[in-house]
Amino acid sequence: MAAYETGARYDAGRALAVVRPQTTQEVSAVLSYCVRHGLAVVPQSGNTGLVSGSTPDAAGGQVVLSLDRMTRHFALDADNRSLEADAGLLLSDVNRRLEASGLFFPIDLGADPRLGGMIATNTGGSRFLKYGDVRRNVLGLTVVLADAEGTILEFGQALRKNNTGVDWKQLFIGTSGAFGVVTRCVLNLERLPLQTATAYLVPAGPEAVMPLLRMMEERLGTTLSAFEGMSRNAIAAALDHVPSLRNPFQNGEIPDYVILAEVSRTWQARESEEPLGDMLESVLAEIFETEAAPLADAFIGPAHEMWALRHALSEGVKQSGRLIAFDVAFRRGDIMAFCERMKRDMPERFPQGRICDFGHIGDGGVHLNIVFPRDAEGLADGSLETALRDWVYAVTVEDFAGSFSAEHAIGRKNQHYYDLYTPQKIKDMACGLLTLTSPGGLGTVRFG
Amino acid sequence: MAAYETGARYDAGRALAVVRPQTTQEVSAVLSYCVRHGLAVVPQSGNTGLVSGSTPDAAGGQVVLSLDRMTRHFALDADNRSLEADAGLLLSDVNRRLEASGLFFPIDLGADPRLGGMIATNTGGSRFLKYGDVRRNVLGLTVVLADAEGTILEFGQALRKNNTGVDWKQLFIGTSGAFGVVTRCVLNLERLPLQTATAYLVPAGPEAVMPLLRMMEERLGTTLSAFEGMSRNAIAAALDHVPSLRNPFQNGEIPDYVILAEVSRTWQARESEEPLGDMLESVLAEIFETEAAPLADAFIGPAHEMWALRHALSEGVKQSGRLIAFDVAFRRGDIMAFCERMKRDMPERFPQGRICDFGHIGDGGVHLNIVFPRDAEGLADGSLETALRDWVYAVTVEDFAGSFSAEHAIGRKNQHYYDLYTPQKIKDMACGLLTLTSPGGLGTVRFG
Incomplete structure (x- = not known):
């Protein structure tokens, strides 16, 4: 089970069990069972995330629900420029299979996640400037709720225009699987650059x-x-x-x-x-x-x-020392000012930290990487990381009205900052929303 | 008050009062007052909608909350290619004021609505194929809830990337103002075609x-x-x-x-x-x-x-007889099949109806217009319109998995079809969501 208990870059937890359903119906049965028996479920897609959103905690009581066998359905609609596909398909597989059609799913990432996880984190990537994020390219979703019935809901399907009520599929995009498990999706495709x-x-x-x-x-x-x-x-x-x-x-x-x-x-x-x-x-x-x-x-x-x-x-940054990484976002005009601010204040606050930033200037996203010598003080007990995160996010959110998570979503790693920076009213609304959808609870994040 | 009681094309109701606040704070005070006194509120923006979503009913008990004086704030951020603006600004004013910057808000419509209403209906228009709908171009929203406090919430602001929880602003886009009143927005701008x-x-x-x-x-x-x-x-x-x-x-x-x-x-x-x-x-x-x-x-x-x-x-279609209009959407590949189906079956079912369709082939939207002689049987008592709507929407939704409202949203006019085609579970969720946000109720649509 190790592969399912260990994250791409961080974290190793222990799972009570790993369940690998192959169909939406099976996901429904699993969730229904777990809710009725009070078992906590962590949905897991490609497990390539960087915020501990897809691995179980150390207590050994959580069930990992892996999407990695949900790879059968793949239906291209070339007229509609859309693809209906199971959520367990790898991004690389999707685009390889689409190649002959001259179309592709235009989210360009370093990692190779599965579709469900891309939706749950609303990934952006290197060509956001032209193609937008996952949210912009999702036309429809099938999700399973964590309630006693394992309710299956279908939203939107393959329509580009559809204003017939609440656009419920938005709730399941970028929320780390906390409100339901995405099992199938309809994606907008774009023409391949030639x-x-x-x-x-x-x-x-x-x-x-x-x-x-x-x-x-x-x-x-x-x-x-x-x-x-x-x-x-x-x-x-x-x-x-x-x-x-x-x-x-x-x-x-x-x-x-x-x-x-x-x-x-x-x-x-x-x-x-x-x-x-x-x-x-x-x-x-x-x-x-x-x-x-x-x-x-x-x-x-x-x-x-x-x-x-x-x-x-x-990869280079990761290899050059002990990396503490941030994925923050700003108005485009604030990016360089933020980076300059970091360069100015870092030496005094964290003299051993080397700033190795890169980013998506076109959309305001900054991968702020701080690399420390592997023996830097406070690394072993985590106190350095905590102090650094507190400071970087305070500057990001309080001084620049930026986002503490541009495209990695929440996960256990950002829970504390969600708690800190989210108004109580919003937390209450999220809590109520969870009761309406997946009262059994799902995933690693507490939104309420 | 007549201008506020009468819709752009249909409907004339009676308002208890028309309130015209100028700031978010004033909207908050109005909503708080109305909720505490049990007064029903209909938010009204440009009042150009076609589904009776912005006018009071005939009973004379509803307060019209007009945005037409909320036009003061207009802050262009050229680096960010975004505009922060009050929701009462007219689309034409916005684009005229932006012209010198070489930027525009890329929603191309025949009508001239105000921003708040465009957001509440998620309009698309003639260049959806390239620029998408309003939803794609909204970066941030300020909304006021219909609760006893008239709670003011701010979402997202000017960030393109921000995955720090539920994307709450989505709830207020395309839902006819039922969950809260949009008072200010941050919009993505595009470069003007030259x-x-x-x-x-x-x-x-x-x-x-x-x-x-x-x-x-x-x-x-x-x-x-x-x-x-x-x-x-x-x-x-x-x-x-x-x-x-x-x-x-x-x-x-x-x-x-x-x-x-x-x-x-x-x-x-x-x-x-x-x-x-x-x-x-x-x-x-x-x-x-x-x-x-x-x-x-x-x-x-x-x-x-x-x-x-x-x-x-x-305009031409409207003048050529008594018009019954539909705004439906399909997978792109189904558009022409749907139109052919209408042409085939209309003569038998509604022999006096002339089909004058046009549409946005690039995004699947069809403006299906049926024009009748002004003295056609069943026009006066509404029975013809009811029978026609029932049939067209049944073909749209049941036979083609299409949408009964592509870009006009719901409003009183589509309420019956929302009730008919929305699964009970979704209605229950919407009802719960209303309790969480605007328990006082708002607008002309019942989502639950």
Whole structure:
């Protein structure tokens, strides 16, 4: 059972049992049984989450309900650009099976989760700027409630327009499975990009990042499909620890901050059409020539290499010491100010912490990673992590009106901050909602 | 008070009073007062809805809470591409004030509603295909609950990524104001289109519409910003009754079905770039040359003329007799089959009814309009309308798994069908939810 008791990066708990149903009916039977016998259930999808949302606690009393055998149903509706699929399918499997149709589920992640977990955490990813989050791409859901009957509900199905009451499916998106278990979904699909061009942009300074994004959006519209920020420390960590990477910078000198910009088109290149690389080049040239240009340097390069570095940041940072990671979000205009604030105050508060941030500048998400030496004081007993989290989230929420969880949802790891930052009225409403839907309780989070 | 008692197209009721607060605090005071004194409240925004969702009933006991003075707050955040605005602002005012920034709120409607009502009905409009509905474009909401305290809640604000619990703002979108009154919102903005090209496409037959849409999407991606269907009857009605229109078809012969296709780019035309009109032309030429081409005819024309006809359909149909209108939605692949089914069965069931449908093929929405002679039997006593609605919705929901309200929401007019087609469990949940949020009750719809 170890694979089901251990999280992707953190946590190892003990399960009373692992149950692996194959159909919605079986999930219903399991939940009904567990509710009637007072057994706590933790739904588990790909178990790739980073906030301890899918593993049992250490007490050994929780039943893990795994979706990993719910992989049979896969029905493409090409006219509707939608897919009806079981919630246990892996993202990679879904997109491999869709490839021949020229369509894909446009959530781009480093990990390879299953659909149910993506819905329960409302993941975003690297191309949010163009395609939005999971919420935007869910057309319908089948869920099973944790009540004595194991009630099965179907919402929305494959319709894009449907305003006939409360949009109940929203309740099950991004709430870590606490209100019901998603067993099947209908997803919006997009056309696969068939032309892309990528560039590394070096902004003239932190304050130049927003003008640069605005100029790119102004000149490229939704052709701009990614605008990802990478700090020097994060890049250095990746280059140091991921041997397959090549240092792409002149003389190997990593700039303070680098933007990975991607443009893409979803159709075959036409002869009459300006190639995408030329278009990107001329847009960058134009930006260089503006007064007080926000761009210090820029070069176009091979997409796979440029993305390989971006995708290796997480691994590199993890390997470079003891990592304490944050997934926070802001108004776009506040991102760099937040990062500067961290850089300014960290040395005094946590002198051993090295900031290795990267983020999705286009949508306001920041992966703030703080790396400590493995023997740093307070690591072993957790006191360092607690103090750091308290401070980072206080700055995020109180000073910047940001979010303490951009796309990782809650889980046990964020429970304390949910409790701290959620108004009592909202907690009461969530509590009441739980009574209405899954009074048996589900998952690892207490919303009430 | 007449303007507040009378709906845009249907209904004239009587109000006990009309209250016109100017701030969220004043809305709170009004709702608190009304709840404590047992007064029923109907929130009213632009009052342009078509399902009797914003007018009082005939009994004269309901208070109309108008948003029309809540127009002061208007705060553009250009970096974040978002607008924080009071809910009483007119859509046209919002977009006029945004124009200089190159941004707009991308919901394209024939009517000119206020923001609060657009949120309460989750409107879609003619460019849903590219920009989605209101739900997709709402980042944050301030709402006031109908409880004894007139509780004020703020959700989400200006963040694009925020997964820290239940996404409560979803509850107030598309639910006709029944769970709370939206007083302020934060909206996602998009860049204004700066290049467009439009064409009328004549599909080879009803079965060619979907292949045509798929080919267009394949070759144009999100450059395709509208794909609107217009039936001959709807076009004829507009040409007959709206004198400013010009008949654009060869020899004035209106085809059975016409698609208005629009492509757009949000940046200034560049010299190196193929003009959008040329691109559209070459795509259409390519489609003409495919085997079993789905296209019988096509011509590019001036955008304002082509859209003028599209936007006049509603008015033309209304003027051509006594109109009974439906706003239904389907999987995209079912739209034409549904319309064919109506054409096949209407003559026998409702021999005097003329079908004047048009719709948003790109998102599955159909405006099914049935026009009767003004003296048709059963019109005066409402029996014809009831029989027709019962039948059309039964085919929509039972035979096609479609929606009986695509983008008009519920209102008094759809109450009966909500009651009929909503499972008891969902009604119970909605009832419980109302108790949790606005126990005083609000609006014209009973969800429980």
